[in-house]
Amino acid sequence: MSVRDLxxxxxxxxxxFRDPVTIIDPLNDRPGAPRYRGFHQNxxxxxxxxxxxxxxxxxxAIDMLPVDGIETKQGDxxxxxxxxxxxxxxxxxxxDVCMTKSLTMSNAYTWVESDPDAFRFTPGxxxxxxxxxxxxxxxxxxxxxxxxxxxxxxEMEPETRIESFAEIVNGYTIEQARxxxxxxxxxxxxxxxxxxxxxVPDYIAAVRDGDYERGLKxxxxxxxxxGICGSVCTHKCETTCAARHDGDxxxxxxxxxxIMDQVTFEQCRDIVGGPRPATGKKVAIIGAGPAGLTAAFDxxxxxxxxxxxxxxDKPGGMTRWGIPEYRLPYARIDQDxxxxxxxxxxxxxxxxxxxxxxxxxxxxxxxxxxxxxxxQLGRATRIPGSEHENVRKAVDLLRQATAFEDFGPPRQAVVxxxxxxxxxxxxxxxxxxxKEFGRVQVTLTALEDLAHFLADPDxxxxxxxxxxxxxxxxxxxxxxIENGQVTGLKTWHVKAIFDEQGRFAPSYDETDEQMHxxxxxxxxxxxxxxxxxxxxxxxxxxxxxxGRLQVDAGGRTSxxxxxxxxxxxxxxxxxxxxxxxxxxxxxxxxMIAETEQPK
Amino acid sequence: xxELHTKLKSLxxxxxxxxxxxxxxxxxVPQEHLRAVLVHLRDREGFTHLVLLTAVDWLEAGQFQLTxxxxxxxxxxxxxxxxxxxxxxxxxxxxxDVWPTAATYQRELREMFGIDxxxxxxxxxxxxxxxxxxxxxxxxxxxxxxxxxxxxxxxPGRVTHDPAAHMKQKLNSGGN
Numbered sequence: 001m002s003v004r005d006l007x008x009x010x011x012x013x014x015x016x017f018r019d020p021v022t023i024i025d026p027l028n029d030r031p032g033a034p035r036y037r038g039f040h041q042n043x044x045x046x047x048x049x050x051x052x053x054x055x056x057x058x059x060x061a062i063d064m065l066p067v068d069g070i071e072t073k074q075g076d077x078x079x080x081x082x083x084x085x086x087x088x089x090x091x092x093x094x095x096d097v098c099m100t101k102s103l104t105m106s107n108a109y110t111w112v113e114s115d116p117d118a119f120r121f122t123p124g125x126x127x128x129x130x131x132x133x134x135x136x137x138x139x140x141x142x143x144x145x146x147x148x149x150x151x152x153x154x155e156m157e158p159e160t161r162i163e164s165f166a167e168i169v170n171g172y173t174i175e176q177a178r179x180x181x182x183x184x185x186x187x188x189x190x191x192x193x194x195x196x197x198x199x200v201p202d203y204i205a206a207v208r209d210g211d212y213e214r215g216l217k218x219x220x221x222x223x224x225x226x227g228i229c230g231s232v233c234t235h236k237c238e239t240t241c242a243a244r245h246d247g248d249x250x251x252x253x254x255x256x257x258x259i260m261d262q263v264t265f266e267q268c269r270d271i272v273g274g275p276r277p278a279t280g281k282k283v284a285i286i287g288a289g290p291a292g293l294t295a296a297f298d299x300x301x302x303x304x305x306x307x308x309x310x311x312x313d314k315p316g317g318m319t320r321w322g323i324p325e326y327r328l329p330y331a332r333i334d335q336d337x338x339x340x341x342x343x344x345x346x347x348x349x350x351x352x353x354x355x356x357x358x359x360x361x362x363x364x365x366x367x368x369x370x371x372x373x374x375x376q377l378g379r380a381t382r383i384p385g386s387e388h389e390n391v392r393k394a395v396d397l398l399r400q401a402t403a404f405e406d407f408g409p410p411r412q413a414v415v416x417x418x419x420x421x422x423x424x425x426x427x428x429x430x431x432x433x434x435k436e437f438g439r440v441q442v443t444l445t446a447l448e449d450l451a452h453f454l455a456d457p458d459x460x461x462x463x464x465x466x467x468x469x470x471x472x473x474x475x476x477x478x479x480x481i482e483n484g485q486v487t488g489l490k491t492w493h494v495k496a497i498f499d500e501q502g503r504f505a506p507s508y509d510e511t512d513e514q515m516h517x518x519x520x521x522x523x524x525x526x527x528x529x530x531x532x533x534x535x536x537x538x539x540x541x542x543x544x545x546x547g548r549l550q551v552d553a554g555g556r557t558s559x560x561x562x563x564x565x566x567x568x569x570x571x572x573x574x575x576x577x578x579x580x581x582x583x584x585x586x587x588x589x590x591m592i593a594e595t596e597q598p599k
Numbered sequence: 600x601x602e603l604h605t606k607l608k609s610l611x612x613x614x615x616x617x618x619x620x621x622x623x624x625x626x627x628v629p630q631e632h633l634r635a636v637l638v639h640l641r642d643r644e645g646f647t648h649l650v651l652l653t654a655v656d657w658l659e660a661g662q663f664q665l666t667x668x669x670x671x672x673x674x675x676x677x678x679x680x681x682x683x684x685x686x687x688x689x690x691x692x693x694x695x696d697v698w699p700t701a702a703t704y705q706r707e708l709r710e711m712f713g714i715d716x717x718x719x720x721x722x723x724x725x726x727x728x729x730x731x732x733x734x735x736x737x738x739x740x741x742x743x744x745x746x747x748x749x750x751x752x753x754x755p756g757r758v759t760h761d762p763a764a765h766m767k768q769k770l771n772s773g774g775n
Contacts, residue, residue: 051762058743063759072769077762086754087747120754188763192770201763 032107037090037137039108040083042124044070046102049077050187050242053094053103061087062094067125074193075240085119096143099185099242106133148247151180153254158465162434165325168462169231172251174210177258181207183243184250190237195579198222200237200252207255215259217271224272224297225290225578227336228319230257231328234456234573260332268339272301275344279303281592284366286359286533288347289317290574291566292372293337294581295588296345302589306345307366311352317374318567319574321399322421324428354533363561367595368588371549371557371564372581375527375571381416385479386523390486394425394524401428410520411437414489415468416476417524418446419454425524426468440467443516445474445491447506471516475508479521488517529568554587555580563588600624600676603644611636625666625679630691633682637667637697645671646678649697652704654712658739661686663714667694684714693719711737 023030032038049070054062064079072078081094081103095103103123108130113119124131154170155161161168172180186201194200199218206215219226233253241249281304285292288310296306314320316333341347353359362369378393380386390410394417400407409432415422422444430440444463446453450472453460464470474491481487493512499505531539531549543550543558548569551557555565565584566577604616604626613636614627628636640646646669655664667680684691693716695702705716710726713735725731732750734741 049762054759059747060744060753063757064762064765065758065760066765072766074770077760077766078769079760079762079765084754084757087751117754117756120757188761189766191763192766197767197771 032109032136034107034135035137036107036109036135037092037095037105039106039111039128039130040094040123041104041106041131041133041136042081042122043100043102043104044080044124046100046245047080047124048075048100048102048189048242048245049079049081050099050185050189051077051079051081052097052099052185052187052242053081055185055187056093056097057088058091058093059087059089061085061089065122067122075189077189080122080125082120082122085121086116092137095137096139097145097185098139099146099187100245101139104136104138106130106136108133108136144246146185146243146247147179147183148243150183150248150251151176153251158462158467161326162431162440162466165431167231167329168326169254171261172254172258174258174262177207177255178210180251181205181255183247184208185242187242189240189242190252193240194237195573195576196222196582197579198237198256203259204250204252204255207258212259212262213267213271216263216267219256219259220268220271222582223575223578224294224340225319225336225574226256227260227332228290228328229253229575229578230260231332232319232323233575236575265335265338268335269342272297272339272343274342276301276303278305279592281305282307282366283368283370283588284309284362285370285372286353286362287311287317287372287374287566288315288337288349289372289374289566289577290319291374291577291581291584292317292370293340293345293347294578295370295372295565295585296347296581297340297343298582298585299588300340300343300345302585304367304589304592308345308347309351309353309357309362310347310349313349315347315349317372321402322395322424324398324401324424326427326431327424352533354535359533359535359538367561367592369562370555370584370588371562371568372566372577373529373531373533373564373568375529375567377528377530378523379526379528381476381523381525383476383478385481385486386521388479388481388486388521390519391479391521391523394421394522395527397425397522398428401432409433409436410518412441412518413443413520413522414516414518415442415444415522415524416446416489417526418444418448418472419524419526420456420459421527422446422524423455423459423463423468425522427463427466429522430463430466430468441518442467443469443471443489443518445471445476445489445516447473447475447494447497449473449494471514474514475506477508477513480515486519486521488515489521490515527567552587553583554590555584556587556591560591600678603678606644607636607639610639622675623677623679625681627681627683630682630684633667633680634692634694634697636680637669637694640669640678640680641697645673646676648672649700649704650677652701652708654708654714654737656686656712656737656739657683658686663689663712665691665708665714688715689713690715690717693717693722695719711735713738 051064061084063082067080155168181204184204188201190200203215203218235253237252238249285308288308300306378395413429415426426442426444473494475494478490492508495507549564555563565580607613617625648670650668663684665682670677702720705719708714
């Protein structure tokens with residue numbers, strides 16, 4: 001026997017003063033490990049009901065259900081996941097895929113009930129004792145299943161693009177588009193936000209599969225202006241994309257553009273499928289913009305004979321005469337419109353209603369007439385000096401620029417306005433100045449502060465890069481005229497744009513006055529419809545609502561033969577006009593069908 | 600760990616060493632040398648304990664990866680020995696005579712991945728999947744959801760809603 005053997009029993013004595021490793025109350029006091037995948041928690045403030053948890057669940061354990069008190073709204077389906085614990089295997093894929101990180105797992109793992117249906121529950125709604133447990137499985141950063149960052153869109157450098165009106169963005173390559181499409185979880189929250197309710201997840205899936213014919217077919221189901229929208233859509237869908245909660249929203253607009261980039265005109269024409277058998281009914285449409293032409297497309301496909309009257313020498317409306325070529329090349333407009341023509345729509349340009357043909361004549365010789373006039377007249381600031389001939393409207397100048405008319409671009413210009421039209425004219429003038437004088441001198445003044453500009457942030461950023469000086473919170477006071485020449489614009493600092501009742505009533509700090517030099521001042525503060533073509537008698541007969549024609553949900557005016565759609569009744573962008581065109585075509589078609597029915 | 604790797608390399612055609620931690624490394628060996636490497640590690644290098652034997656399905660590459668995790672308890676070191684197998688008709692020599700516990704792992708791998716280990720005891724007896732009627736479930740081409748839907752009934756009263764369709768009905772009804 002060694003000394004060690006003698007002493008070792010005493011070594012155990014030291015354990016007398018240690019905490020025991022055994023659990024004193026093993027039935028009650030045995031928490032799950034810190035990252036244990038126990039019972040689910042769902043943060044109701046974060047959950048958007050996108051249903052990706054349901055989609056990924058390999059056991060079919062999750063259902064999406066409406067919940068009392070949770071409303072369906074833009075970006076939130078109002079549904080919440082209910083989990084069937086008879087099927088769940090606690091693999092945590094639902095937690096890993098959760099787009100908002102609302103779904104987590106607590107470390108609780110004991111739950112006793114006599115009713116088996118109790119184990120089918122909606123975490124976060126059905127209150128449980130583990131709802132506020134801090135420990136448990138939360139998705140670690142490296143478990144991100146979807147790439148967070150949007151594939152960057154290649155575009156021309158500012159120094160290059162200012163030299164011409166060439167298109168700025170390149171469009172995605174097939175590889176880039178697939179990677180971007182791969183980020184989409186196909187939840188479909190965006191569909192409700194899109195005014196035309198385009199089937200976004202489905203066409204993104206078509207990009208993923210490289211099946212551009214299928215993608216194109218899906219685009220044409222809801223939007224005959226997909227080529228145009230792929231370039232210049234206001235893409236409100238991206239503001240409700242589930243991916244934006246933990247990363248960049250999917251580049252939905254660029255993926256739509258990618259489909260259009262991959263197909264030919266012939267494919268588009270074949271997909272929409274030519275003129276339909278004639279019904280013998282005739283519809284006249286005034287204005288060949290997105291609203292008028294969408295309605296024309298739908299009605300022609302239904303077999304009605306459609307004639308579109310356009311005052312200008314080319315169709316397209318504001319997409320052609322308003323949006324500059326560097327954002328939307330004219331060939332893309334032509335292609336969309338040629339497809340619309342291919343279903344039998346007859347577009348007659350250079351016909352002005354009231355001059356070349358009277359509205360009454362249309363009323364007499366057509367079954368229905370649709371006004372889709374758009375917003376062609378620029379609004380005036382009416383500030384002192386604004387009646388000068390070198391105070392111009394942005395819409396007029398943009399139209400002249402499109403027609404390659406020389407309106408005498410100024411060496412130094414001041415733009416009033418902070419919307420997309422203001423950016424369009426500022427950047428158009430910048431390009432013309434660069435060509436003519438070799439340098440850009442455009443100052444843009446807007447009422448809004450930079451955070452609240454109405455223009456797309458991309459537009460503001462790009463205008464700045466191109467040398468446009470952007471001044472926010474500046475209210476126009478006076479156009480300064482010296483010796484009969486415009487020399488600039490005086491502005492005051494804006495304290496507030498709206499009054500306490502929320503009405504538009506800017507208040508200024510008159511002590512903060514600035515002078516912005518320029519030989520031309522351009523007003524870009526909004527547009528209105530030229531309703532003079534309606535004539536006095538009809539104008540008197542029609543019902544108006546605050547200066548706008550009053551229409552019902554289908555776009556019908558108070559006159560049973562007359563409809564109105566697009567920007568003139570509801571704005572303010574291409575895709576809204578497309579949606580309105582569909583609505584109004586449906587309404588006209590229903591009227592025609594009703595009159596066909598013998599009573 | 601590096602020393603051991605150098606030594607192994609001089610004796611067998613082993614691949615590069617991946618050191619996950621200072622006391623945990625991985626090496627890949629050709630299938631036909633596995634047994635010799637394991638016996639050498641057990642008898643000469645003190646890796647007396649087989650911690651586990653597991654597999655990964657590299658579906659796209661058409662391969663299974665087997666990992667034999669060994670432990671040298673005295674030195675406090677673990678070494679994972681990996682073998683890549685062709686996925687089609689996957690077969691591997693049994694090592695139940697090197698470590699009897701391997702038989703259980705091999706039986707599990709046969710059931711979950713469909714990898715054959717000829718000669719391994721009780722290999723074809725059911726392990727945990729009683730009455731299994733499909734391809735081995737740990738193969739990545741096994742569709743778990745489809746299997747669940749086809750083989751298990753739903754509890755009555757289950758109903759679900761598609762978010763996009765639900766929003767269309769709630770927000771856009773009356774529109775197109």
